[in-house]
Amino acid sequence: MKRERIYLDNAATTPLRTEVGEAMRAVAEDSNFNPSSLHAEGRRAAAVLDDARERVASLLRATRNEIAFTSSGTEADNLALIGTARRAQPGAHLVTTAIEHHAVLGAMDRLRDEGFEITVLPVGASGRVDVDQFAAALRPSTVMASVMYANNEIGTVQPIAELARVARARGVLFHSDAVQAPSWLALETDELHVDLLSLSAHKFGGPKGVGMLYTRRGTPLAPIIHGGGQEFGRRAGTPNVAGIAGLARALELAVLERPEQTARVAGLRDRLERGIVAIDDVQINGAGPRLPNIVNASFDGVESAALLIALDLAGIAVSAGSACASGSLQPSHVLAALGSDGRRHGGAIRFSLGTTTSESDIDRVLAILPAVLAEQRRPVTPHGGMGRV
Ligand code: PLP
Numbered sequence: 001m002k003r004e005r006i007y008l009d010n011a012a013t014t015p016l017r018t019e020v021g022e023a024m025r026a027v028a029e030d031s032n033f034n035p036s037s038l039h040a041e042g043r044r045a046a047a048v049l050d051d052a053r054e055r056v057a058s059l060l061r062a063t064r065n066e067i068a069f070t071s072s073g074t075e076a077d078n079l080a081l082i083g084t085a086r087r088a089q090p091g092a093h094l095v096t097t098a099i100e101h102h103a104v105l106g107a108m109d110r111l112r113d114e115g116f117e118i119t120v121l122p123v124g125a126s127g128r129v130d131v132d133q134f135a136a137a138l139r140p141s142t143v144m145a146s147v148m149y150a151n152n153e154i155g156t157v158q159p160i161a162e163l164a165r166v167a168r169a170r171g172v173l174f175h176s177d178a179v180q181a182p183s184w185l186a187l188e189t190d191e192l193h194v195d196l197l198s199l200s201a202h203k204f205g206g207p208k209g210v211g212m213l214y215t216r217r218g219t220p221l222a223p224i225i226h227g228g229g230q231e232f233g234r235r236a237g238t239p240n241v242a243g244i245a246g247l248a249r250a251l252e253l254a255v256l257e258r259p260e261q262t263a264r265v266a267g268l269r270d271r272l273e274r275g276i277v278a279i280d281d282v283q284i285n286g287a288g289p290r291l292p293n294i295v296n297a298s299f300d301g302v303e304s305a306a307l308l309i310a311l312d313l314a315g316i317a318v319s320a321g322s323a324c325a326s327g328s329l330q331p332s333h334v335l336a337a338l339g340s341d342g343r344r345h346g347g348a349i350r351f352s353l354g355t356t357t358s359e360s361d362i363d364r365v366l367a368i369l370p371a372v373l374a375e376q377r378r379p380v381t382p383h384g385g386m387g388r389v
């Protein structure tokens with residue numbers, strides 16, 4: 001009998017939800033036209049696009065022209081940061097944190113090369129940004145601050161509303177990369193007080209290659225892709241109408257099911273974490289408020305790549321720290337920012353649960369993990385024994 005695999009890499013990407021696939025297929029079959037065309041077919045595509053935008057806006061308690069669809073979360077982050085900086089004085093100052101996704105850190109590096117000043121705030125062992133330290137980092141020349149809502153590697157949740165209020169009081173724009181949030185955390189932009197917010201459909205049951213940026217009305221933002229006037233002049237290029245319809249449907253389902261799924265998945269996460277900490281020489285990375293679906297654990301005496309492969313062979317899909325860096329197994333910048341030593345993040349594994357994870361999945365992982373780990377921890381014997389590979 002073929003054994004079902006257990007997918008615990010939902011922070012890397014989620015499976016496409018059936019309802020979302022159906023919504024996308026209907027659009028692809030009926031309305032796969034250019035929404036800028038004036039004929040009936042084009043108007044049909046434009047109606048689908050408008051409808052998706054209205055639904056997304058209402059879920060975020062925003063207005064339709066505050067929503068611009070993009071090709072990814074990465075593009076939304078780049079647009080937020082580079083687009084804001086391009087409207088500011090040369091040499092202006094921006095603030096971010098050491099545990100942001102590379103989509104933010106890479107854009108900040110680019111802005112530094114262009115002469116902007118960038119402050120990267122530390123987070124300390126808990127992985128949480130200190131509000132006072134954040135306030136102290138703001139200068140008269142600061143134009144924007146970008147702090148992620150929830151971290152993709154360790155799941156720590158940042159006090160976004162508080163940070164955004166501090167920024168607003170100082171006249172600083174506030175962006176949050178909320179890519180990991182939609183299935184678990186509230187996204188009402190009026191309560192978060194953010195000026196800009198990035199999402200990516202494939203992290204909440206939608207398709208890959210579709211994202212969006214919320215931009216509060218009146219926020220100065222220059223486009224980073226030049227061409228036609230689509231997306232209110234914020235993002236040129238013919239929109240991916242079926243993908244956008246998929247994003248809207250996935251977001252509706254995520255928001256609708258959030259209360260129940262958050263409680264259910266947090267219970268499974270706790271069960272998994274209790275089982276993991278019962279194993280010898282294990283530490284959980286990150287503390288304080290966390291997403292309900294991520295457990296990041298460092299296992300002493302193993303390499304995370306070897307453990308990941310052994311778990312994969314045993315039917316369990318996980319990731320080593322973060323899978324987002326082009327599949328490379330570089331030491332994690334997030335774990336480094338927590339101050340963990342090299343040995344700790346050498347053996348770090350991220351288990352990320354999703355809305356399809358079941359109790360029996362968790363029980364099977366807990367049944368398999370100790371033996372896989374013991375095998376990995378066995379010393380290599382000098383004469384071709386069955387030691388660690
Ligand atoms: N921001 C965070 C926190 C993420 O986890 C990811 C994806 O891994 C991204 C941004 C990038 O999103 P996308 O894969 O849509 O480019």
